[in-house]
Structures are given as structure tokens and as C-alpha cells.
Amino acid sequence: SYVLTQPPSVSVAPGQTATITCGGDKIGTISVHWYQQKPGQAPVLVVYGDSDRPSGIPERFSGSNYGNTATLTISRVEAGDEADYYCQVWDTFSGQVFGGGTKLTAL
Amino acid sequence: QLQLQESGPGLLKPSETLSLTCTVSGGSVSRSTYYWGWVRQPPGKGLEWIGIIYYNGGSTNYNTSLKSRVSMSVDTSNNQFSLTLSSVSAADTAVYFCASVAATGRYFDFWGQGTLVTVSS
Numbered sequence: 001s002y003v004l005t006q007p008p009s010v011s012v013a014p015g016q017t018a019t020i021t022c023g024g025d026k027i028g029t030i031s032v033h034w035y036q037q038k039p040g041q042a043p044v045l046v047v048y049g050d051s052d053r054p055s056g057i058p059e060r061f062s063g064s065n066y067g068n069t070a071t072l073t074i075s076r077v078e079a080g081d082e083a084d085y086y087c088q089v090w091d092t093f094s095g096q097v098f099g100g101g102t103k104l105t106a107l
Numbered sequence: 108q109l110q111l112q113e114s115g116p117g118l119l120k121p122s123e124t125l126s127l128t129c130t131v132s133g134g135s136v137s138r139s140t141y142y143w144g145w146v147r148q149p150p151g152k153g154l155e156w157i158g159i160i161y162y163n164g165g166s167t168n169y170n171t172s173l174k175s176r177v178s179m180s181v182d183t184s185n186n187q188f189s190l191t192l193s194s195v196s197a198a199d200t201a202v203y204f205c206a207s208v209a210a211t212g213r214y215f216d217f218w219g220q221g222t223l224v225t226v227s228s
Binding site for chain 1: 169222
């Protein structure tokens, strides 16, 4: 089955840039989607199709995908960005696959 | 935009069958541009995909680890879709989310608030 690997945690000072990675075999050949989940809430789609943003998601959220790593970048991090972030792909054999999640902390 | 709401029992005993319904508003479950899906999250853990079903019920795809116990259906007359998980155990204790899945891209774009299902004797 297809496996997505994320770092358990990322810390960044407010105002700085956070980078959250999602590793997978040849992940650059498939579309990657990213979700933000705050405690006690449902996940929210923040990036789809590698780098597109749904309506209402700030431009500070951006994504890229190449080779074996997809990346979610959050510029000018705010306290309100603290959350768990999950990457997700659709794999022909495994179906929907989620990464293990990354906890973003704004120091 | 779509709004989804899960409903169903919050407490089950081991070996019982879990049945959840997701009611969709703001759009029709018969939209050909959507699949409908279920995701769960055990307490303190990450997201686990359960399965998806196409709007006409003719196509389903389930997580292989749950496939033998899972069934999904669509009720177009009530604008709902449902999940059934048989022979539950404590390992099935989780918050269960329903969500819309874009047919192109297969991403979960709208989510229900989630419902906690606890399996305990």
C-alpha cells in the first residue's frame, strides 16, 4: 500500500515561514491535497491539486509537489495557524491515503 | 456550499453493527461531480479513510483493512448517504466524519462536524 510520511511536528516563530513536508514514492506524479485540523474540529481543505487554494483560504498557504516530496508552505505564520496538517493522495491500488499528520506550533 | 451532518448512535457494544447517516444540504447527493466519503479519527490519532461511494451507488471503494466489514449506500430521496460497519470492537472507537469528495482530484472538500462513536461493553 502507498505510504505518506510527514514529520510529527514543526515549530516556527510567528511571522516566519513554516514548511511541512509529505514524502511518498514518486509522489510528484500524483495530486496531493492538504488539510488543516484544529482541536475538536473537522479538517478543512487548504490546498488541493498540489497548489490550488479553495475559496476563502489565504494566499499565505501554498503547495508544491516534485519528485518524492510534496510541501505545504505557510508564510507569515500566525497564532491561528496552529493546527494539525495532513496530506492526502488518491492511489489506484490503495485508494485514499492520508499522511500521519504534522502538528504546527507557533512559538 | 454543501453542508453535511452525521447522525447515529454514539455508544455500541463489541460485535454490534455501527450505522451512521450523513444528511447533505445545500446540494444534491445525485451530483455526478461528487463522490461521498467517510473518514474516521481514533482519539488522539490521525485520519483514516474508510470508503467512498459514487452518487448513483454504482461504484464504491473501501479501505482494504476494513473492506470485509464495511458497506456504504446512497439515499437520493432523502439526500443522504450511509455507512455500515459490522462486528465492531474497541479499535473502532473514533470520531466519524462524512465528507464530499470531488470526483476530479478525489479530495475531501466539505466535511461534517464529526460524531464520536464509542465501542465498550
